[in-house]
Amino acid sequence: MVTKTAAILISGALLAGCAGRQIPQTPYSPVPVANNFPTSNQYTLQATAHWAAIAQHIEQGLAADLKKSPTRPFFIAEPPPQASPFQRALSAQLVSALVRDGHVVSRTPAGSFKIDIDVQALTFAPGRTQYRYPGEPTAIAAGVLALTAIKPVAGVIAGVAAYDAYQYQHAKFDAGATPQTELLVTVSVSDQYRYYARNSSAYYVADSDRTLYGIPPEAPPESKLLKTFQVKGDR
Known part of the structure; x- marks a missing residue:
């Protein structure tokens, strides 16, 4: 009985000592411990006006990055036929932004800086955690x-x-759940010898607008429960 009581007292003392300080993590682990990144903001694209804002932001970034590069016209190739509505609109809006700010945009690639726009649409798992308000x-x-x-x-x-x-x-925060869909927009400026500027930006996309960014709509839940079987007759 005395031994049991002493063990309880020792345990209580240890817990009391740990209450005032944080118990350190184990010094060894088979895998890295998962940590969150510091909180950051990411815009959600919900209108064509937002696309124009992206084009303007790209144009301003290119102008700043190319200040020390030789002055040349810009050339933006026509988007391929399979390009998404967003990619086609962004290409046209970038031409407009460049011309509006006094840059020369050539219709041929010879002697020009070539601007390539790569748009990668990504779909993440639903129900991602979102902490919008500190309180x-x-x-x-x-x-x-x-x-x-x-x-x-x-x-x-x-x-x-x-x-x-x-x-x-x-009003600063987007309403609703965290979107599953995100865009990675990468813009490169190059010639046949080297890259002169390159940057990438990420954006959320309203899940209801996925098709505008080249992602096919999800099949309705009931269709996922159906399975087709091929029946072969006896010979």
């Missing part, structure tokens, strides 16, 4: 504090102002 009550409280300088004369006005601040903060 909704905090957002409301911050809105109230930020708006106290207005000195509202009525509590109703203060409530409306706080609600507006709350809506303003939350």
Whole structure:
């Protein structure tokens, strides 16, 4: 009995000692421990205006990257027939952005910088975790504090102002579940000898718009339950 009581006391002391500090991870593991990346933002494409914004962003990036390169016209080849509506539109919008900002865009590749646009559409597993808000009550409280300088004369006005601040903060985030579909857009500038500029950007895509980006629509759930069997008769 004494031995059992002593073991309980020792265990309690050990737990009490560990309560004030974090128990370190084991120093050895057969595989790397899975960690999350630091929180970052990624835009969701939901309109052709967003495509034009991408084209403008690409054009500005190319202009900055090529400041120290020889001045040449740009050439963008026509997208292949199997290109997605997004890829065809992005190519045309990039030509418009270049011309609008004073760059020369050639209709032939001779003596030009060639711009290649590669669009890779990727589908991830459904139900990916998304933590959008650091704390909704905090957002409301911050809105109230930020708006106290207005000195509202009525509590109703203060409530409306706080609600507006709350809506303003939350409007930044896309509604709904985390999209399964993402795009990787890579733009390269080169000639026959070398690359002069190259960058990649990733974007979310609304899953309902997958076909615009070259991904066929998913089959309805009931069709996945059907299976076709070939019946061979006796000879």
